[in-house]
Amino acid sequence: MGFRSEVDIAVVGAGAAGIGAARRLVEARFVSVLVLEARDRVGGRVHTIAPSGFALDRGAEWLHSADRNPLSPLAQQLGFSIHRRPPEWVSRLRRSGETIEAEADWIATREAQYRARRTAAAEPVDCSLAGLLAPGGRWNQLLDATSTWGNGAELDRVSVKDNVRYEDSGTNWRLGEGYGCLFETLAEGFPVALETPVSCIDHSGRAIRLKTARGTVTAARAVITVPTSILAAEVLRFDPPLPQKLAAAAGLPLGVDDKLFISLSGSLPGIEPDTFLVGSTMSRETMSYQVRPLDRPAIYCFFGGRWAAALEREGEAAMFAFAAGELARLFGNGIRRHISPLASTAWLQDPWARGSYSYAQPGHADDRTKLAAPVEDRLFFAGEATSPNFFSTAHGAYMSGVAAAEAALVSVRAAAATR
Numbered sequence: 001m002g003f004r005s006e007v008d009i010a011v012v013g014a015g016a017a018g019i020g021a022a023r024r025l026v027e028a029r030f031v032s033v034l035v036l037e038a039r040d041r042v043g044g045r046v047h048t049i050a051p052s053g054f055a056l057d058r059g060a061e062w063l064h065s066a067d068r069n070p071l072s073p074l075a076q077q078l079g080f081s082i083h084r085r086p087p088e089w090v091s092r093l094r095r096s097g098e099t100i101e102a103e104a105d106w107i108a109t110r111e112a113q114y115r116a117r118r119t120a121a122a123e124p125v126d127c128s129l130a131g132l133l134a135p136g137g138r139w140n141q142l143l144d145a146t147s148t149w150g151n152g153a154e155l156d157r158v159s160v161k162d163n164v165r166y167e168d169s170g171t172n173w174r175l176g177e178g179y180g181c182l183f184e185t186l187a188e189g190f191p192v193a194l195e196t197p198v199s200c201i202d203h204s205g206r207a208i209r210l211k212t213a214r215g216t217v218t219a220a221r222a223v224i225t226v227p228t229s230i231l232a233a234e235v236l237r238f239d240p241p242l243p244q245k246l247a248a249a250a251g252l253p254l255g256v257d258d259k260l261f262i263s264l265s266g267s268l269p270g271i272e273p274d275t276f277l278v279g280s281t282m283s284r285e286t287m288s289y290q291v292r293p294l295d296r297p298a299i300y301c302f303f304g305g306r307w308a309a310a311l312e313r314e315g316e317a318a319m320f321a322f323a324a325g326e327l328a329r330l331f332g333n334g335i336r337r338h339i340s341p342l343a344s345t346a347w348l349q350d351p352w353a354r355g356s357y358s359y360a361q362p363g364h365a366d367d368r369t370k371l372a373a374p375v376e377d378r379l380f381f382a383g384e385a386t387s388p389n390f391f392s393t394a395h396g397a398y399m400s401g402v403a404a405a406e407a408a409l410v411s412v413r414a415a416a417a418t419r
Helices: 016-028 071-077 100-121 140-151 160-165 179-186 228-232 243-250 305-314 316-331 333-338 367-372 394-417
Strands: 006-012 033-036 173-175 198-202 208-212 215-224 237-239 257-264 275-278 288-291 298-304 339-344 379-381
Touching: 006 016, 006 208, 006 394, 016 033, 016 179, 016 215, 016 394, 033 215, 071 179, 071 394, 100 140, 100 160, 140 298, 140 305, 173 179, 215 394, 228 243, 243 367, 257 305, 257 316, 288 316, 298 305, 298 316, 305 316, 316 333, 316 339, 333 339, 379 394
Parallel strands: 006 033, 006 215, 198 237, 215 379
Antiparallel strands: 198 208, 208 215, 257 298, 257 339, 275 288, 288 298
């Protein structure tokens, strides 16, 4: 679309939150809107590619809490293929070299950890998830690995109080065409200026001035949806500065989760489609695997935390070498003849993400509320990091964008009423 230099409401970022905000603002009709996006595409950390003829979600993949996720009915209305088979995340250890008895012990340990977290969260002082581990516990390494997959960070980095606030109904679906394609469809026809990064938001005057790579945009209100990593590093600056926002963003860093997609030729005896595995139950440096997801000739590998950051620096070849080693231990060395790298991600190195999704550091559980708070009733903030209960998810980001847009509309109406 054409670049507009003056609008009623500017939205910074066309990820899940920005698209949610834009959708609500466009529906309102009485305001002019422009979405400013640094990338050459929409979707942000929700991005679908198809290098081998089927969809691969580089970022968000699951419709978490799908039975109450507002994106589920939207996907259905738009004709997307929804796969409702539940992931076997709980029962994957018996397929990963452990006995059924060991798996039962793991599940009992994990449930005990959840209870301990809820108890600790009620205490006045916050602590890290690592503080709840039993010294020398059999499953401590796997609990740490699980944290890197779920939080993007190891247990010692994650706030107990924030962690227990996350809500999940346990229903998880996938889209055959890809989650990223859903957001591309939702953004169709919206006023989005691509390759237009915002470097500074000047809110010193009556009008907000957003300085971009293509010139300055003037707006009455702005909805800011960029990741906390961009705010904390002041890639996007505010004039006058907003030190409380910087502090809140710093308390909610982005963890690291990456994916490696492997092409699989032939079948694996005894392995059904959508089989979930763990590479090792004895190390935090291990991958989680989906074998033949949605009956596709592929293996999806998922890994996170400090180790994912290190593998990013080594590159896709190192990722594949590690995954091939784990798969060979699980299925035998012959599997090496049937696998080859297909694609991989490096979200920490992505200049407009600098990580995967947010976690709260110990003592910073309330920073989500601080980050979400409007400034002067003119600057409104959204993104998965601002969601109190659905952080780290695409639907949490989307819902936060809708809420920020609604607050901006109320502000515009109130201002118009006083004229």
